[in-house]
Amino acid sequence: MDRRMRDEDFEMQLKKAECPAKVAEIVEKTIKAVYPHYYPSGAVQFFLDLHSEQRIREALSIEDIYIAVVQGEIGALVVGGIHNACQNCRVRKGTEKGHFQLAGSTIVLLLQKGQVRLRPELLAQLEQGREVPVELGMYIGDALL
Numbered sequence: 001m002d003r004r005m006r007d008e009d010f011e012m013q014l015k016k017a018e019c020p021a022k023v024a025e026i027v028e029k030t031i032k033a034v035y036p037h038y039y040p041s042g043a044v045q046f047f048l049d050l051h052s053e054q055r056i057r058e059a060l061s062i063e064d065i066y067i068a069v070v071q072g073e074i075g076a077l078v079v080g081g082i083h084n085a086c087q088n089c090r091v092r093k094g095t096e097k098g099h100f101q102l103a104g105s106t107i108v109l110l111l112q113k114g115q116v117r118l119r120p121e122l123l124a125q126l127e128q129g130r131e132v133p134v135e136l137g138m139y140i141g142d143a144l145l
Contacts, residue, residue, distance in 0.1 A: 014066040023065055024053035033112065117142045 017023045028048060035044045059065060118126070118141040125132050134140060 017065040
């Protein structure tokens with residue numbers, strides 16, 4: 001059965017921002033990645049200045065800022081379901097989050113275009129349409145900063 005992802009396949013939580021530097025980093029990356037597709041460079045710079053770390057600090061001193069955190073799981077062929085080990089809990093890197101019921105699983109790794117250079121041998125396999133098994137902590141490429 002082929003089924004497209006639906007809104008209920010994803011969980012979104014709003015988390016209160018505590019760190020102005022982190023909020024500024026997210027905002028800057030978002031503006032630099034998205035706004036140039038819609039606005040001239042002068043407008044992009046205007047928005048970067050408008051949402052500077054100092055202005056975010058000022059805003060946090062008088063109001064709450066929230067960050068949207070989205071989580072989604074995708075089951076592969078012959079997956080009967082996904083069992084989460086706990087609901088509404090914090091999951092740390094390397095700890096069990098849950099498991100797929102029945103056989104098979106798929107984890108989708110979303111990478112921003114132009115931000116990562118994959119290892120040549122992985123890229124060659126992907127270009128040939130091959131599945132590439134990836135394990136926790138495995139070196140898959142380099143960040144392009």
